[in-house]
Amino acid sequence: MLKIIVLLAVAVSASHQYEPDQQLLFYSNYTKCPIGILTTTFGAPIEITDATVTLNRSLMRNPFVIEGLQHLVRQNIPERVVHAKGAGGFGYFEVTNDITHICNAHLFRGVGKRTPIAIRFSLVAPERGGTDTTRDVRGFGVKFYTRQGNLDLVGLNTEAFAFRDPVNFSSFVRTLKRNPSTNLRDFNMLWDFALSRPETLFILAIVFSDHGIPASYRNMPGFPIHTYDVRNKRNLTNFVRFLITPDAGTKNLLNEEAMKIAGQDPDYHTRDLYRAISNGEYPTWTLSVQALTPEDVKKADFDVFDVARILPHDKYPPIPVGKLCLNKNPINFFAEIEQLALCPSNLVPYILGGVDKMFESRIFSYRDAQLYRLGANFNRIPVNYPIQTKVHTYTRDGVAPVNENGRDGPVYYPNSFNGPQPYRAKNRQEITQIYEGPSYNFDQLRDFYENQLSAEQRTRLIENFLGTLRRVARFLQEKAVKVFKSIHPDLGERIERGLFGNRKNTCNK
Ligand code: HEM
Ligand SMILES: *[C@@H]1O[C@H](CO)[C@@H](O)[C@H](O)[C@H]1NC(C)=O
Ligand SMILES: *[C@@H]1O[C@H](CO)[C@@H](O)[C@H](O)[C@H]1NC(C)=O
Ligand SMILES: *[C@@H]1O[C@H](CO)[C@@H](O)[C@H](O)[C@H]1NC(C)=O
Ligand SMILES: *[C@@H]1O[C@H](CO)[C@@H](O)[C@H](O)[C@H]1NC(C)=O
Secondary structure (H helix, E strand, O other): OHHHHHHHHHHHHHHOOOOHHHHHHHHHHHHOOOOOOOEOOOOOEOOHHHHHOOOOOOOOOOHHHHHHHHHHOOOOOOOOOOOOOEEEEEEEEEEOOOOOOOOOOHHHOOOOOEEEEEEEEEEOOOOOOOOOOOOOOEEEEEEEEEEOEEEEEEEEOOOOOOOOOHHHHHHHHHHHOEOOOOOOEOHHHHHHHHHHOOOHHHHHHHHHOOOOOEOOHHHOOEEOOOOEEEEOOOOOEEEEEEEEEEOOOOOEOOHHHHHHHHHHOOOHHHHHHHHHHHOOOOOEEEEEEEEEOHHHHHHOOOOOOOOOOOOOOOOOOOEEEEEEEEEEOOOOHHHHHHOOOOOOOOOOOOEEEEOOHHHHHHHHHHHHHHHHHHOOOHHHOHHHOOOOOOOOOOOOOOOOOOOOOOOOOOOOOOOOOOOOOOOOOOOOOOOOOOOOOOOOOHHHHHHHHHHOOOHHHHHHHHHHHHHHHOOOOHHHHHHHHHHHHHHOHHHHHHHHHHHHOOHHHOOOO
């Protein structure tokens, strides 16, 4: 079914280019005349009177009215608890460099080889109708429909995560959401959390810096973050971090521009992506890997598995692998993007996944979220279906879509009646075990502040920090000064001056 959708998209986009506001004109152009007779959902034709006037007639006997009302109140499904606002598209991944000596996953075998992909970009905190230019971390999730099943690299636009212990994740998400009483964003929660898990401040600093608001999704990088355990063509272990860099360059918006845009067009990034693709300006990204041998891991003077850290590029230079290109808009946003179920646990042979606890928690949580918001058969929804493989499972039934539901085959394993059989591996691939300590990344925050920001960028970072810190309780402001001073004296002192500099004129209860 997805194949049909994809083919239609090709046929449609090949005909010509259009602006997002012209989509309906575009539709009426290529359909030429009404596409058919209006029917009920059970396929019966609807008579003109039933569709236009119901006064003085039986409502219960009019399926156009009743189906319309009943379906309307059932059309919403739970939005994603995080990353609810998003946009996405379809295209392909093409191998440009052979990395099978690092990772032998089928999709990497052979320069020039193409694999269909779906990408969903998102904001973390805002609800489904949120504003695109909000200062926030962004999601960058890719589904590769490979010949050995779907591989999902579900990353962010920050090169590290806020902390490494999944025990804190559900609380963290609630601090990003609304205060239960005021129903407003409340920065007391965020700062209270961040200051008690200060490794969070590194990501917070990136988000509050000039890197916090992408100019467009086309100008946004993606980082799957976790250090993945992968196997090469000799089945030897390597570790990689995947990096996705926009070929159009990484570009961001400053506060003032972003706020102006927010007022004019809350869907600015969504529109930009749709427009670029519908006008044939297909955005591309380069996928690369930072590769480490087990010896490199032993030699490293920091924990390369800590998701709160970046792996320095000078030490572990990115090796290009291929290009990601988006050349198709969704034809139906709900079917293809809202129902897209990106799942870090979707892994393929030779890519065993992140070895850390955060990854383990994600293996559980995304499936759980998708079972809740899309139902037991979410992988049978066309956009999630592994179109390049044949699926043979013993699972049956459940809420729709069940598709062929395993037809007339046996429903138990093992069986003597030709049900699907597991394959035999010569060398079973077992994931590497690690032991984890607490995160340490203050050196990175120091380096970011000292060496990666210009004087003006430092000033803007502090202004942006102050914008929210001025709104929180006095004791949190004091704690912030203390924690920031311990990380970087200049940063701490400037925040102190910004908060308390003019003590005489400040009326703090
Ligand atoms: C304890 C760690 C984490 C947990 C439990 C968690 C949980 C979740 C959940 C429940 C969703 C909603 C999924 C859906 O409804 O389809 C989600 C979405 C997402 N998360 Fe996480 N997350 C965690 C950490 C991370 C990290 C470290 C990254 C990046 C490396 C990340 C990137 C994303 C992205 C990109 C999405 C959007 C997926 C989509 O567009 O369908 N998350 N996360
Ligand atoms: C619709 O078709 C007309 C005539 O071919 C063309 O000029 C116009 O650009 C098309 N509009 C869209 C939005 O496709
Ligand atoms: C409904 O019935 C009334 C009374 O017979 C009639 O005056 C009116 O025109 C009818 N309305 C329609 C839309 O047929
Ligand atoms: C994270 O979880 C640990 C264990 O429950 C707790 O001690 C710590 O205070 C939490 N940190 C934050 C910032 O919630
Ligand atoms: C490597 O491992 C895979 C998966 O277990 C197996 O199919 C393959 O035969 C192995 N190759 C070698 C060279 O051992």
